[in-house]
Amino acid sequence: MDLENYLSHIAYTGDLKPDRATLDSLFAAQLRMVTFENIDQQMSVPVSFDLSDVFEKIVLRKRGGWCFELNTLFSWVLREIGFEVSYLAGYVGPDKPLPNQAPDHMLLKVECDELLLVDVGFGGAMSAPLPLKPAMVLQQPYDLTISARRGGFIQYLESAGGADAGYWFVQEGVEPHVFQSASTQLQSDPNSPFLRTLTAQRRYANRHVILRGLVIRTIDxxxxxxxVLSTPKELVDSLKYDFGLDVPEIADIWPKIKTSHQELFAV
Structure with a gap:
């Protein structure tokens, strides 16, 4: 694994210092060039978050990934530069996690003059790291909120256009192996959202482009x-030109994707 290959892939030519300016620039560059996507899961290709596998997929094959891959890669990059990074365990959804509930989202805590919430793996609403303290922040077009909750939990919420999403987490660092059960379950459970619906998401400076099913949504x-995409070619072209994903074989599972889209949107 070579840091220079990664930097070339995300088109980053700035400083490599463990400071806030470098962190912000790298964060934006990864979001702009590396898509959140679940194409492998849709095509029944096993997904690993071993660093060497992630590097090969994202940097060498120029693909995207989900939180376990994207934040694994970004944490390695930051550590190579000299940042202090910890993995945090997240629980996706509006409700406080139940006792002994397994985490299903990987995010990062970075120490850089202050504690920062760093997450390049939740789809892209967050366009820059956030101070890890209660606050409401506008990152156009999203309102982002961090709130302290009982039991040591922190809740992260993002809102735009009347739609909310988010997760709960705690500040104590964890080891990567704690995410293995969720990775396995989300690739095997027929009710997993990563199996039920195709998605790809890419974040630009002031807009967010989202593919869900066959609907492309731009929020700014x-x-x-x-x-709405209506043919396999439109899907292949959209993934290539809107999300930077050259995966023509996705056309082979067009009937599956179309059926899932019809179930999701009741059309």
């Missing part, structure tokens, strides 16, 4: 615009 300061 103007509002929300949607279009």
């Amino acid at each position: 300061a103007v509002g929300i615009r949607e279009e």
Whole structure:
């Protein structure tokens, strides 16, 4: 694994210092060039978050990934530069986690003059690291909120266009192996959202482009615009030109994706 290969892939030519300016620039560059996506899960290809596998997939094959892959890669990059990084365990959804509930989201804590929440693996609403303290922050077009909750939990929420998403987490660092059960379950459970619905998401400076099923949604300061893909070629082209993913073989599972889309949107 070579840091220079990663930096070339994300088109980053700035400083490599363990400071806030470098962190912000790397964060934005990874979001801009590396897509959140679940194509492998849709095509029944096993997904690993072993660092060597992640590097090969994202940097060498120019693919994207989900939180376990994206934050694994980014944590390695930051440590190579000299940042202090910890993995944090997240629990996706609006409700406080139950006792002994297994975490299903990987995020990062970075010490850089202050404690920062760093997450390049939740789809892309967060466009820059956030101070790890209660606050509401505008990162156009999203309102992001961090709130302290009982039991030592912290809740992260993102909102735009009337839709909310988020997760709960605690500040204590964990080892990567704690995410293995969730990775396995989310690749094997028929009710897993990563198996039920194709998704790809890419974050730009002031807009967020999301593919869910066959609907492409663009969210920006103007509002929300949607279009529906109607042919396998449109899907292949959208993944290539909207998300930087050259995966023509996705056309082979067009019937499956179309059926899932119809179930999701009841059309």
